[in-house]
Amino acid sequence: MNTVLGKDDRCSVARSLEVLGEKWTLLIVRETFLGRSRFSEIQSSLGIAKDVLTNRLAGLVEHGVLERRTYREEGARERYEYALTPVGHDLAHVMAALSQWGDRYRPTEAGPSRVYIEVATGEPVSVGYTSADGRALSAAEVTVVPGPGA
Amino acid sequence: MNTVLGKDDRCSVARSLEVLGEKWTLLIVRETFLGRSRFSEIQSSLGIAKDVLTNRLAGLVEHGVLERRTYREEGARERYEYALTPVGHDLAHVMAALSQWGDRYRPTEAGPSRVYIEVATGEPVSVGYTSADGRALSAAEVTVVPGPGA
Numbered sequence: 154m155n156t157v158l159g160k161d162d163r164c165s166v167a168r169s170l171e172v173l174g175e176k177w178t179l180l181i182v183r184e185t186f187l188g189r190s191r192f193s194e195i196q197s198s199l200g201i202a203k204d205v206l207t208n209r210l211a212g213l214v215e216h217g218v219l220e221r222r223t224y225r226e227e228g229a230r231e232r233y234e235y236a237l238t239p240v241g242h243d244l245a246h247v248m249a250a251l252s253q254w255g256d257r258y259r260p261t262e263a264g265p266s267r268v269y270i271e272v273a274t275g276e277p278v279s280v281g282y283t284s285a286d287g288r289a290l291s292a293a294e295v296t297v298v299p300g301p302g303a
Numbered sequence: 304m305n306t307v308l309g310k311d312d313r314c315s316v317a318r319s320l321e322v323l324g325e326k327w328t329l330l331i332v333r334e335t336f337l338g339r340s341r342f343s344e345i346q347s348s349l350g351i352a353k354d355v356l357t358n359r360l361a362g363l364v365e366h367g368v369l370e371r372r373t374y375r376e377e378g379a380r381e382r383y384e385y386a387l388t389p390v391g392h393d394l395a396h397v398m399a400a401l402s403q404w405g406d407r408y409r410p411t412e413a414g415p416s417r418v419y420i421e422v423a424t425g426e427p428v429s430v431g432y433t434s435a436d437g438r439a440l441s442a443a444e445v446t447v448v449p450g451p452g453a
Binding site for chain 1: 309313317333390394397401430435440444446447
């Protein structure tokens with residue numbers, strides 16, 4: 154079903170978007186970051202059609218972003234819930250980068266509904282680059298060069 | 304045409320995806336980061352249908368990510384080229400975060416076609432969090448809390 158878009162199938166952006174690029178997918182990932190795990194919770198929180206949600210969840214499970222578990226409430230039949238795997242948790246920077254760009258360029262008068270802060274200080278944090286030895290780098294200190302798969 | 308998906312229209316992730324979330328859009332942005340500016344270059348580099356590319360470019364111009372300029376080659380009619388605005392350039396962290404995730408979890412045997420390095424050292428860099436006073440922070444040092452628009 155999924156194929157890498159564009160002609161460069163070694164491009165890691167394109168390969169990520171093969172998993173994440175369909176409509177709703179990143180918002181479903183957002184819901185799981187917010188702790189919503191049950192199909193019914195995610196469905197009502199997003200207002201997404203059930204068949205679309207079923208399809209997207211299956212794709213995210215297939216690609217190892219979410220894992221599916223069963224649960225059963227008293228007197229009800231078994232149902233599914235979904236949790237981020239370590240692979241899914243590692244999308245945090247993608248979510249944060251999208252959030253930061255939206256904060257800056259797509260603001261609302263009310264301000265953002267969620268903000269990223271440093272636990273120790275409560276101060277807002279930004280998404281940036283980190284050097285191999287752990288220094289924060291500005292965009293001007295970073296460049297993109299052809300890799301081994303170029 | 305565009306509407307914020309999901310029920311939280313103050314979510315900056317959803318608001319970013321309103322601009323960026325359609326199929327092909329982020330790959331068109333990638334092409335402009337790689338220095339491809341002309342309609343014909345982007346079209347042949349991606350192998351995208353012309354009407355889809357026209358539509359996506361118009362959306363990116365409308366939202367201030369790209370600016371459209373005219374150019375004319377010797378003996379030819381006027382044509383369009385597209386360049387990243389400062390708003391578009393600020394998508395670098397989104398591209399880098401998607402690239403990093405793809406490098407890790409969607410690798411090819413050949414390795415990635417592009418890599419992010421520190422200009423001064425040539426060492427690979429990662430996408431991370433930066434504190435308000437410029438320190439690199441680990442994911443464990445950052446949390447997401449309700450913002451003013453919650």
